[in-house]
Amino acid sequence: MANIRPLDDRVVVKVLEAEEKTAGGILLPDTAKQKPQRGKVVATGPGKVRENGERVALSVKVGDEVLFGRYAGNEVEVSDHEYKIMRETDILAKVTN
16 A cells, blocks of 8 residues: 555545445446445544544554445545545444454
């Protein structure tokens, strides 16, 4: 990954590919695929600074797989990979095994 260092409570997420099949095994054409809403955290900022100057640590860390809103964050393409830079509050959930 290129050297992207997010600021404050921002997170860089590598977007995972959209599903190519439905749960029933039907192949989806490109026009029917939904925007992916799942990704892997590849970089995090140091956290948000409160009014008293204290920095609040983020709830996600590098390597976490997360779910985010369909239109969350800003899309960036670096070295032929699609990333989203978003605030931690745009992340809806962490995926756990």
